[in-house]
Amino acid sequence: MKKVVKFGGSSLASAEQFRKVAEIIRADEERKFVVPSAPGKRFSGDSKVTDMLYECYALAEADQDFEPKLEQICDRYREIIEGLGLDLSLEDEFEQIRKNFRDKAGSNYAASRGEYLNGIIMAGYLGFAFVDAAQVIFFDEKGEFDADKTNRVMSRRLAEYETAVVPGFYGSLPDGSVKTFSRGGSDITGSIVAKAVQADVYENWTDVSGFLIADPRIIKNPESIETITYRELRELAYMGATVLHEDAIFPVRQQGIPINIRNTNAPQDNGTWIVGSTCQKSRYVITGIAGKKGFCSVNIEKDMMNSEIGFGRKVLQAFEENGISFEHMPSGIDTLTVFVHQDEFMPKEQKVVAGIHRLANPDTIEIESDLALIAVVGRGMKSTRGTAGRIFSALAHNNVNVKMIDQGSSELNIIIGVTNNDFETAIKAIYDIFVVSQL
Numbered sequence: 001m002k003k004v005v006k007f008g009g010s011s012l013a014s015a016e017q018f019r020k021v022a023e024i025i026r027a028d029e030e031r032k033f034v035v036p037s038a039p040g041k042r043f044s045g046d047s048k049v050t051d052m053l054y055e056c057y058a059l060a061e062a063d064q065d066f067e068p069k070l071e072q073i074c075d076r077y078r079e080i081i082e083g084l085g086l087d088l089s090l091e092d093e094f095e096q097i098r099k100n101f102r103d104k105a106g107s108n109y110a111a112s113r114g115e116y117l118n119g120i121i122m123a124g125y126l127g128f129a130f131v132d133a134a135q136v137i138f139f140d141e142k143g144e145f146d147a148d149k150t151n152r153v154m155s156r157r158l159a160e161y162e163t164a165v166v167p168g169f170y171g172s173l174p175d176g177s178v179k180t181f182s183r184g185g186s187d188i189t190g191s192i193v194a195k196a197v198q199a200d201v202y203e204n205w206t207d208v209s210g211f212l213i214a215d216p217r218i219i220k221n222p223e224s225i226e227t228i229t230y231r232e233l234r235e236l237a238y239m240g241a242t243v244l245h246e247d248a249i250f251p252v253r254q255q256g257i258p259i260n261i262r263n264t265n266a267p268q269d270n271g272t273w274i275v276g277s278t279c280q281k282s283r284y285v286i287t288g289i290a291g292k293k294g295f296c297s298v299n300i301e302k303d304m305m306n307s308e309i310g311f312g313r314k315v316l317q318a319f320e321e322n323g324i325s326f327e328h329m330p331s332g333i334d335t336l337t338v339f340v341h342q343d344e345f346m347p348k349e350q351k352v353v354a355g356i357h358r359l360a361n362p363d364t365i366e367i368e369s370d371l372a373l374i375a376v377v378g379r380g381m382k383s384t385r386g387t388a389g390r391i392f393s394a395l396a397h398n399n400v401n402v403k404m405i406d407q408g409s410s411e412l413n414i415i416i417g418v419t420n421n422d423f424e425t426a427i428k429a430i431y432d433i434f435v436v437s438q439l
């Protein structure tokens with residue numbers, strides 16, 4: 001068995017956290033490949049090193065004095081090295097970074113140094129090999145991730161080592177310069193490494209014990225999800241539930257490698273398993289609930305719409321011409337409603353309305369703002385009768401007016417539209433009926 005373990009920024013924010021991480025790695029000799037993030041926040045109000053690097057580099061680029069800020073960053077690493085009692089100096093590295101900032105090496109390079117330096121410390125502390133991600137992760141001329149080349153080079157290179165540390169978040173462009181993934185991208189690196197070494201498990205260590213069924217800001221101490229499929233995860237992530245970078249799923253999914261989300265501060269917890277498919281039933285009919293506020297609905301009415309071929313296309317063309325993507329489009333016989341993001345839609349509202357009139361010639365167009373969408377997701381819904389009925393009676397009992405219902409053909413989720421004001425009440429009502437009442 002071979003495991004790839006990725007540790008997030010809060011797991012590596014201080015020497016104390018580094019110790020916990022090393023203990024976790026040493027507790028299981030199958031944990032052979034380690035992907036660290038940059039040091040995160042040590043306490044609320046603290047700064048993440050990656051943010052500090054972006055700020056510091058912005059000063060360098062504007063020809064302002066960046067040295068004091070860079071010193072603060074270097075101090076974060078000095079503190080960790082000292083706290084671990086390591087016989088290691090990064091002073092030459094710091095000097096090189098200072099020089100490259102002066103030479104304006106780019107903000108991607110700057111941001112990547114957070115993981116790079118943390119990787120060197122981690123490798124030194126564990127006695128593992130250090131493999132610079134710039135030598136094994138590649139992007140093409142257009143800046144797109146080059147999965148084939150990466151897998152080829154990385155798998156060959158990592159085969160040389162029994163154990164190794166590969167820093168997260170970045171790789172290199174064809175000209176050798178550093179390029180980062182989008183924020184939170186160390187999750188992607190972990191997934192790429194897991195694929196390259198054909199790991200049996202990709203463990204992603206963070207500061208929560210897995211995915212929660214609902215947002216803890218809305219539901220107090222929600223239950224966590226034991227097992228979730230990639231598809232369910234995607235539905236929830238799209239609706240705002242975040243623990244893992246979205247793009248981290250693809251490399252391991254192709255290989256059928258499961259992801260196990262774990263908590264560095266509670267390693268005894270099993271966390272959440274993310275898998276391709278499973279015959280494991282979730283504890284409840286639903287796997288998770290997620291939602292977002294800030295939508296508008298554009299309700300278009302036209303008599304005999306149902307028999308007018310091309311009506312939907314014309315309506316959507318008005319959105320397309322204004323560069324607006326739509327979220328959902330439930331329709332009736334003579335009505336069609338298009339859900340869009342309010343902040344994207346507002347500035348172009350009148351242009352879109354004029355466009356719909358011109359292209360589709362409807363009877364009326366009504367716009368409603370300040371709406372929220374809630375996704376109730378669960379592979380168990382397919383085989384359970386009455387799920388929708390339970391959702392709607394729970395909402396009715398809590399005086400929530402349902403504005404829209406959209407059930408995907410996969411029967412994996414039901415999307416409900418409510419007003420922003422009803423958002424929290426609706427989520428609580430759904431959580432209560434499926435989870436609390438089953439406890």
Ligand code: ASP
Pocket residue numbers: 008009037038048050051114168169182183184185186187
């Ligand atoms: N350090 C990077 C960030 O803060 C990448 C990561 O942590 O995954 O976005």
